[in-house]
Amino acid sequence: MEGIPTVVVLVRSFRHVAEEMGYPRAVITRHPMGRPLGPPGDTTTQRRVVATALDLLAQATTGGTIIEMDDPYRPITQPKQLAD
């Protein structure tokens, strides 16, 4: 079966999984768990992560290509309290 090209965005805590499994293309973010694209409401950071991932999807020529982004995690909003 022919495969589907993929790019994965995941947090730094699981970089070893990307390496061990040989993810074809992976963008690693230095974010706490549960926040791979960035802080809630931080469209700027999220957009930057998406752009990096799309660039990697378009440009990677070999499997196992991993890009780790430098940006630290900086929340800009107070996540709303869950109703329950």
Place this chain on the structure above:
Amino acid sequence: MEDAGGKELFEDFKNSFSYGSRTDLSFKFLKGLDVDEAGEFFSALLDEVGGLLDDPSTERLVDLVYRWQVRAYRPRPGVKSSYVYDDRPFQVLGKPLSETTLGLVTSSGHFMSDDPPPTDAEGLNQQQTTLMIDEFLRRAPHLSEIPTEASTDDLVVRHPGYDIRSVSADPEVALPRSLLVEAEKDGRIGRLSSTVYSFVGVCSQGRLRNELDSWIDGWKSAGIEALFLVPV
């Protein structure tokens, strides 16, 4: 467990944050630390909290939690993985990304409010969902279909494996629909598939493997030519 005097041991205290009496999915990593490491973490944590009395910036606190999560999940030296991976697949993008139909899949546990939830039980809150961790680990995953244009107000997220506060406040944190729609409008991608997908990553991994071929066939049938994957 208690010591001879009936007091909770520190080891049990630190483990209680991982599906125990003090479950907190942001800090379940404490179970992976030994007692000395956990002690070091709490000491550093309290030091930073004390600093907040005079400096309201939370950056150092955020960095502390982040560093310790990374440290706790780092493979231990000499400990071999339970899994063996036979191949390293790589599929070349067959055409320019600007002409490609992209699909989005996340293991965040999002679903439409009028769809059946990932569990059989209706109306479970997040705390109740977390208590079902063992049940989820035995189950086959359910792939939820989310219209790309669906309102955020119609999305629900339930997941027993991670702190969902951020993705509840802003689904784009793990389900970047709007940003990929933006990428489509900018011509960065050909188009985003009209449906995006989510499942609860905490599931039977064997049953997940059994489902994958049908999921992939579905995505191909939907015209998806590449995938943006966000494991959480």
